[in-house]
Amino acid sequence: MKTPLRRRVALAALALLIPAVAACGFNEQTDEVYQPATGVDNRSSEVYVLNALIVSAQGGSGTFIASLVNENQTTPDKMISISGPAITGGTEKVVIGADTLVNLANDKPITVTGAGVKAGNFVRLTLAFTNAQQVDVNVPVVANTGDYAGITVVPSKFAPAQ
Numbered sequence: 001m002k003t004p005l006r007r008r009v010a011l012a013a014l015a016l017l018i019p020a021v022a023a024c025g026f027n028e029q030t031d032e033v034y035q036p037a038t039g040v041d042n043r044s045s046e047v048y049v050l051n052a053l054i055v056s057a058q059g060g061s062g063t064f065i066a067s068l069v070n071e072n073q074t075t076p077d078k079m080i081s082i083s084g085p086a087i088t089g090g091t092e093k094v095v096i097g098a099d100t101l102v103n104l105a106n107d108k109p110i111t112v113t114g115a116g117v118k119a120g121n122f123v124r125l126t127l128a129f130t131n132a133q134q135v136d137v138n139v140p141v142v143a144n145t146g147d148y149a150g151i152t153v154v155p156s157k158f159a160p161a162q
Helices: 004-020
Strands: 040-042 047-058 061-070 077-084 087-089 094-096 101-103 110-113 122-129 135-143
Touching: 040 135, 047 122, 061 077, 061 094, 061 135, 077 110, 087 122, 094 101
Parallel strands: 047 135
Antiparallel strands: 040 047, 047 061, 061 101, 061 110, 077 087, 077 094, 077 122, 087 110, 122 135
């Protein structure tokens, strides 16, 4: 028969072991940032680039979409260019109000062209802003099917002749 002291020691040891076996310190998914989306995020500048990707109907051109968030509480900003190695971006200027989000998919999709723009690839883009530091993102190119079927894409001069 166990003595009361042994029972107390066993209960104390059990109480100490419970947190150790409850997924604490095992690098579980709850310990890391999880982004359940196709696009990529970059929060290195005062303008956050969220869920950035290119939607393409055919090789050579696509539509760059992302959410741009101006973290500056008082000063608006403007995206003035989008470029990349062998990539030409649209010349549209995108105004991002102070403490505001602009969804390019809904508000102002931007056309990008280049030989590397085809579904399945990743394309390195540089987004330049009037006030914020430029942002470099390596964005995936997805086909305009499924969730991206409603995104307007333009024909490409790089597309193979049909």
